[in-house]
Amino acid sequence: xxxxxxxxxxxxxxxxFEEPGTGDAERDLRALFGQSTAVFASLAGPAHMxxxxxxxxxxxxxxxxxxxxxxxxxxxxxxxxxxxxxDLLDRVYRSGERHVGRNARVVxxxxxxxxxxxxxxxxxxxxxxxxxxxxxxxIGVETTQLMQAQRLAAEHRVLLEQIARQAxxxxxxxxxxxxxxxxxxxxxxxxxxxADADGRHLRHGAAPSLPDFYNQAIDGIATGEGVGSxxxxxxxxxxxxxxxxATDPFWDDFRDLAQRARLxxxxxxxxLARDGSLLGTFAxxxxxxxxxxxxxxxxxxxxxxxAALAIERHRADEARRTAEAKEKAARDDLAFLLEASTRLxxxxxxxxxLQRLADLCTPKLAPLCAVDxxxxxxxxxxxxxxxxxxADTLLASHIPxxxxxxxxxxxxxxxxxxxxxxxTPTGPxxxxxxxxxxxxxxxxxxxxxxxxxxxxxxxxxxxxxGHTVALAEELARRAASAALNARQYTQRVTxxxxxxxxxxxxxxxxxxxxxxxxxxxxxxxxxxxxxxxxDVFHLTDQTWAFMLGDxxxxxxxxxxTTALVRHTARxxxxxxxxxxxxxxxxxxxxxxxxxxxxxxxxxxxxxxLTPAADGGLDITLVRAGHTSPLHIRSGRAPRPVQCEGxxxxxxxxxxxxxxxxxxEPTESLLLYTDGLIxxxxxxxxxxxxxxxVDTLAIQCVTGPEAIIGALTRAVHAFTGAMGMDDDxxxxxxxxx
Numbered sequence: 001x002x003x004x005x006x007x008x009x010x011x012x013x014x015x016x017f018e019e020p021g022t023g024d025a026e027r028d029l030r031a032l033f034g035q036s037t038a039v040f041a042s043l044a045g046p047a048h049m050x051x052x053x054x055x056x057x058x059x060x061x062x063x064x065x066x067x068x069x070x071x072x073x074x075x076x077x078x079x080x081x082x083x084x085x086x087d088l089l090d091r092v093y094r095s096g097e098r099h100v101g102r103n104a105r106v107v108x109x110x111x112x113x114x115x116x117x118x119x120x121x122x123x124x125x126x127x128x129x130x131x132x133x134x135x136x137x138x139i140g141v142e143t144t145q146l147m148q149a150q151r152l153a154a155e156h157r158v159l160l161e162q163i164a165r166q167a168x169x170x171x172x173x174x175x176x177x178x179x180x181x182x183x184x185x186x187x188x189x190x191x192x193x194x195a196d197a198d199g200r201h202l203r204h205g206a207a208p209s210l211p212d213f214y215n216q217a218i219d220g221i222a223t224g225e226g227v228g229s230x231x232x233x234x235x236x237x238x239x240x241x242x243x244x245x246a247t248d249p250f251w252d253d254f255r256d257l258a259q260r261a262r263l264x265x266x267x268x269x270x271x272l273a274r275d276g277s278l279l280g281t282f283a284x285x286x287x288x289x290x291x292x293x294x295x296x297x298x299x300x301x302x303x304x305x306x307a308a309l310a311i312e313r314h315r316a317d318e319a320r321r322t323a324e325a326k327e328k329a330a331r332d333d334l335a336f337l338l339e340a341s342t343r344l345x346x347x348x349x350x351x352x353x354l355q356r357l358a359d360l361c362t363p364k365l366a367p368l369c370a371v372d373x374x375x376x377x378x379x380x381x382x383x384x385x386x387x388x389x390x391a392d393t394l395l396a397s398h399i400p401x402x403x404x405x406x407x408x409x410x411x412x413x414x415x416x417x418x419x420x421x422x423x424t425p426t427g428p429x430x431x432x433x434x435x436x437x438x439x440x441x442x443x444x445x446x447x448x449x450x451x452x453x454x455x456x457x458x459x460x461x462x463x464x465x466g467h468t469v470a471l472a473e474e475l476a477r478r479a480a481s482a483a484l485n486a487r488q489y490t491q492r493v494t495x496x497x498x499x500x501x502x503x504x505x506x507x508x509x510x511x512x513x514x515x516x517x518x519x520x521x522x523x524x525x526x527x528x529x530x531x532x533x534x535d536v537f538h539l540t541d542q543t544w545a546f547m548l549g550d551x552x553x554x555x556x557x558x559x560x561t562t563a564l565v566r567h568t569a570r571x572x573x574x575x576x577x578x579x580x581x582x583x584x585x586x587x588x589x590x591x592x593x594x595x596x597x598x599x600x601x602x603x604x605x606x607x608x609l610t611p612a613a614d615g616g617l618d619i620t621l622v623r624a625g626h627t628s629p630l631h632i633r634s635g636r637a638p639r640p641v642q643c644e645g646x647x648x649x650x651x652x653x654x655x656x657x658x659x660x661x662x663x664e665p666t667e668s669l670l671l672y673t674d675g676l677i678x679x680x681x682x683x684x685x686x687x688x689x690x691x692x693v694d695t696l697a698i699q700c701v702t703g704p705e706a707i708i709g710a711l712t713r714a715v716h717a718f719t720g721a722m723g724m725d726d727d728x729x730x731x732x733x734x735x736x
Contacts, residue, residue: 039119039142042126044135047072048089051135060117060142062109079110089136092123096133099123103143115186117144145295148183152299155179159306169314173206176303176310180284181209189263189285191215192271192307193230199223199278202230210285214261218254223278228254229268230281237278239269239300244289265290269300271308279311333471336364340475344482348489351382357454357479358385365472366456366464368434370395372409373444373452379409382452386434394430395457401427412441413450418473422463425455435459442472444480454479509536511544511733513611517704519712519730523675531558532673532729535566537573543610545573545582548671548731549626552600564589565602579606579622580658583648587624590649601649605629605671609733617663617735622656624648627677630670630693631661632707637697638670640689663735666702671733675726676711679719687718704732 039060041053050069058067066076073086080086083106092099101121108117121140125133159179162172177190189209193202204219221227223234232250233240242248243265245258251266258266265286271279282304284296292300340360344353354371361369362385371383379400386392400409407427408419420440424431436457444452454476458464464472508516518534531551539545547569551561565586572585583606590602607621621629625647628640641661646654663669672692679687695714701707708730715728 039121039138039140041138042135043073043089043138044126046090046093048074048086048093048136050076056142057138060108060119062113077108079107079114083107088123092125092136093133096125096127098125103147117142118147119143151183152179155183156302156306159310163306163310163313166313166317169310170206172310173307174208176306177206177208180299180303186290187287189287191230191283191285192280193218193221193234193283194280194311195223195234195271195278199234202234202281205280211261214257214263217257226250226252229266230283233268233270234278234281237270237272237276239267239297241267241292243291246289262287264288267292267296267300269304271304271311273308273312279308279315282307329467336471337474337478341478341482344479345485348486350483350486350490353483353486354452354479355383355385357475357483358383360475361385361454361456361472363387365468365475366440367459368395368436368457370398370455370457371444371452372400372455374413374450379413391434394433398429400453408439408441409453409455412443412453416443416445416448416450418442418469420464420469425457437461438463440464440469440472442476444476444483446480446484452480452483509538509544511536511609512542513615513736514544514609514617515704515734515736516546517708517732517734519708519728521712521728523726523728531562532675532727533562533566534671534729534731535569536731537570539574539608543608545569545579545606545608546671546731546733547604547606548673548729549602549604549606550673550727550729551602554727557600561590561593561600561602564593565604569606578658579608579620580656582606583622583624583645583656584654587648587654588652591652599649601625601647603627603647612662615735616665616667617733619661619663619669619733621659621661623659624654624656627672627674627689630672630696631663632668632670632696632702633664634666634700634702638693640693641669663733665735668702668704668707668732668734670696670707670711670730672711672730673726673728675728676715676730678726679715679728680722681718682720682722687715691718702734704734707732707734 039054039057041057042051043049044051049072052069058064061077068076073089074081085106088099088101091097099122101119101123103118103120106117106119107114109115119140119142121138124137124139126135126137128134155176159172159176162175173192177192180190181188189207191207191210192205194205195202201220201222202218204215207215218228218230221231223231225232225235226249227235228250229240229242240250242250245251245255245264245266251258258264263285265288266283268281268283271282273279282300284292284300340357343356343360346356347353354373358369358371367387368391369383369385370381372379372381374380381396381399384392384396386395400407405411408421408425412419418441420438422438424436425439425441429436434457436459438458440456442454442456443450444454454472456464456472508518516536520532520534522532531554532549533551534546534548536544536546547566549565551558551565553561568586568589569582573582576582576585583604586602586604586606593599602624603626604624605621605626606624607619609617609619612618621641621643622645623629623641623643624645628642630638631641632638641659643657643659645656648654661669677687677689677692681687691714692711695710696707699710701710711730712728
């Protein structure tokens with residue numbers, strides 16, 4: 001038993017053969033290729049009696065038991081009879097001709113002690129003074145070590161080529177172990193253990209000839225002093241030679257295991273990286289107690305270096321693959337979040353946005369998902385997603401309790417923090433029916449306060465990783481922003497709609513001997529208050545006022561101006577003699593408004609109507625820069641009402657003309673804004689006044705509703721998919 005702990009660690013450079021003169025590598029090569037020793041024997045007579053032989057001869061044929069002269073070769077080495085060597089001796093003795101053999105294979109010994117050897121040899125006839133053959137002289141050089149080293153070198157080149165081709169580590173290590181076991185002159189069992197990243201434990205790498213129970217038992221052993229040969233070598237970073245396991249204290253904890261595996265000796269060499277860190281161990285086991293020769297140690301150093309090269313290459317490949325996987329995962333996450341952001345912001349409805357959130361989460365993040373929001377102090381489940389309709393219905397039927405201490409959603413809403421667990425949520429719920437095994441609850445935040453929660457539920461053995469939690473939280477953050485934007489948009493649309501409704505007629509009044517129809521359609525998505533307006537209001541028992549106009553601009557400023565025009569008209573109309581005076585009062589009000597309320601101009605048609613004594617309607621109107629009204633008569637082309645006047649809000653005394661018109665029964669007066677005639681088709685052409693007149697003339701429509709229907713259908717058909725970029729309004733007065 002011996003411990004070669006004082007040996008220097010094998011440098012990583014020994015992974016490959018260095019040029020002669022490079023220190024340890026040269027020593028190892030000399031040990032592997034060896035200094036062969038010549039053997040000599042002098043044989044006499046036809047029986048080939050051994051007369052004399054040197055020590056190298058007796059060492060080569062088996063040592064002390066055969067170190068005898070005076071015996072025929074056939075008796076001394078009976079195993080040669082069937083290998084043809086004795087026949088060669090007989091031929092040389094009879095013919096007197098020399099025979100030369102190169103790398104001749106010979107098996108020396110029988111049974112368990114037999115060994116394979118190779119020799120370069122010469123059989124020379126021994127002659128007396130008369131030239132007669134009296135025996136044979138045997139001169140040879142054993143080349144076993146050289147042949148062995150050459151074959152190992154060839155295998156070593158194969159391993160290096162495999163490493164260069166990035167063959168799997170298991171394949172390289174297993175091939176190395178098998179090559180050494182096959183080519184070693186004596187039985188040897190090779191094992192390679194791989195160190196964990198922290199160097200504290202050794203894991204199974206390759207051991208093709210060791211029993212499975214042994215490999216399993218030592219898989220994961222600690223590195224430390226006295227932990228067998230390998231654990232100690234890994235701890236010391238130096239070779240550890242145990243020539244007799246049965247008596248070595250390093251093997252106290254593993255002696256019974258080694259006995260079951262019939263292992264008697266173990267030589268372990270640490271596998272070290274170029275920076276000196278531990279990669280693993282290279283061990284050579286023997287069935288009988290045995291101490292290594294220098295060639296054995298050199299072999300261990302060379303192949304430990306080869307293993308180091310393979311392991312470092314494997315670790316580098318693993319690191320590269322890990323980095324590529326992380327990069328791909330990051331790209332996938334980014335692509336997922338970008339797609340999610342696009343889908344979440346596609347619509348401007350909060351319910352649809354949160355349903356898209358649930359759909360995005362399944363099944364990528366979890367098989368089950370629910371989204372809850374707080375409304376009026378109660379929790380409402382607004383969206384769910386599940387793999388089957390039944391599961392979706394079951395999940396949608398469960399509503400968390402807002403102030404329940406045992407409810408995960410309630411806790412997330414209260415704390416504003418995510419909650420994750422590998423168990424079913426606390427509190428009542430359909431968890432058993434849904435086979436829930438874990439949950440993740442993420443709050444949806446609005447300036448730090450939770451207005452809702454995203455709940456993900458796992459089934460089976462799956463669990464939420466830190467990566468999934470982070471991804472869910474980022475998705476929830478984006479969804480919360482999109483949902484709040486959708487909520488604000490809805491509120492703004494509702495506000496704009498309510499404000500616009502307040503600036504228009506709540507309902508069309510009943511007029512004596514007249515029918516009234518109105519049309520209003522704002523441009524865009526309804527977020528801004530339109531600039532078009534109309535009004536019909538009562539003045540006296542028989543007289544009514546009507547107006548239709550267009551305010552420059554949109555939004556709050558336009559709403560302010562619209563309100564000013566309408567309220568001024570309603571306030572002064574009962575007090576002034578006619579439409580022109582009312583319009584002048586409106587103009588004065590516009591000029592007197594604060595700059596903060598807008599400075600834009602207004603176009604307007606304002607008039608009064610009264611039932612005529614002979615039937616029909618008498619109309620008096622003023623046009624202030626607005627599009628000309630149309631007088632629509634059955635059977636005749638619509639005629640623009642010619643009435644000049646400047647727009648309002650520009651000059652203190654605009655020139656205005658008063659126009660009087662009589663509508664016979666069934667005749668109509670159409671007032672409209674420029675949004676109708678300036679609507680464009682896909683080629684940029686405007687609908688225009690001529691097309692408006694032609695539309696009403698061709699269709700021969702009567703009645704206010706029919707006129708508006710024909711007009712709007714014609715405009716929509718003309719614009720097609722282009723839509724409209726300006727408000728549209730119309731007011732029709734028909735005499736009955």
